[in-house]
Amino acid sequence: MSQLTIALTKGRILKETLPLLAAVGLEPLEDISTSRKLTFETNQEGVRFIVLRGVDVTTYVQFGAADMGISGKDMLLEHGSEGIYEPLDLGIARCKLMTAGIKGQELKSGRIRVATKFVNVAKQYYASQARQVDIIKLYGAMELAPIIGLADEIVDIVDTGNTLRANGLEPRNAIADISSRLIVNKAAMKMKYQQIQPLIESMRAVIEASAG
Numbered sequence: 001m002s003q004l005t006i007a008l009t010k011g012r013i014l015k016e017t018l019p020l021l022a023a024v025g026l027e028p029l030e031d032i033s034t035s036r037k038l039t040f041e042t043n044q045e046g047v048r049f050i051v052l053r054g055v056d057v058t059t060y061v062q063f064g065a066a067d068m069g070i071s072g073k074d075m076l077l078e079h080g081s082e083g084i085y086e087p088l089d090l091g092i093a094r095c096k097l098m099t100a101g102i103k104g105q106e107l108k109s110g111r112i113r114v115a116t117k118f119v120n121v122a123k124q125y126y127a128s129q130a131r132q133v134d135i136i137k138l139y140g141a142m143e144l145a146p147i148i149g150l151a152d153e154i155v156d157i158v159d160t161g162n163t164l165r166a167n168g169l170e171p172r173n174a175i176a177d178i179s180s181r182l183i184v185n186k187a188a189m190k191m192k193y194q195q196i197q198p199l200i201e202s203m204r205a206v207i208e209a210s211a212g
């Protein structure tokens with residue numbers, strides 16, 4: 001059997017991913033959350049995890065450096081999914097990509113400024129609304145932008161809405177429902193079919209069973 005590399009997304013997605021992988025019999029040999037390592041051997045010989053920021057998971061899978069990965073749909077929408085299959089919606093880490101702005105403040109007419117790290121998603125969304133925008137790329141703390149006057153709206157991930165509320169913002173329009181997806185490099189799917197296909201099928205079974 002050849003080596004199989006699975007790219008996982010750090011942080012909140014990882015917490016929900018590990019139980020799912022354990023349910024299909026795949027477990028890291030050491031505790032990922034307390035380790036500073038980036039690669040982890042698993043209880044299955046030849047299968048290893050690499051742990052990355054979400055934005056890098058699609059890149060590793062796209063280039064085939066990882067055979068498979070678990071990525072938020074937000075990352076797939078933003079970075080595109082060329083060279084990638086997306087066989088399964090894992091139904092975990094659910095949230096929404098939304099526009100948001102200062103609570104109670106009506107959006108001015110005409111051209112507006114939008115701050116986001118989801119530049120491509122935002123461009124497409126406002127174009128679909130026939131709204132002229134200047135997009136400002138930020139790498140974090142998007143909520144600050146409307147408060148300080150950098151932008152009229154933001155496009156960001158909303159789960160409970162607590163982060164928006166804590167900053168005096170309100171959610172406005174939903175752009176997309178987000179959840180984590182199993183992704184597979186297209187070439188790896190062909191070359192390592194015997195290893196990858198059973199893994200997809202057992203993950204599918206676990207998800208279907210938990211969906212009741």
Ligand code: AMP
Nearest residue numbers: 093094095157158159160161162163164
């Ligand atoms: P909340 O305050 O619950 O609306 O969470 C908002 C923040 O948590 C967002 O700004 C995101 O950075 C992060 N977040 C929440 N859910 C997810 C998710 N499923 N994937 C990635 N980031 C998330």
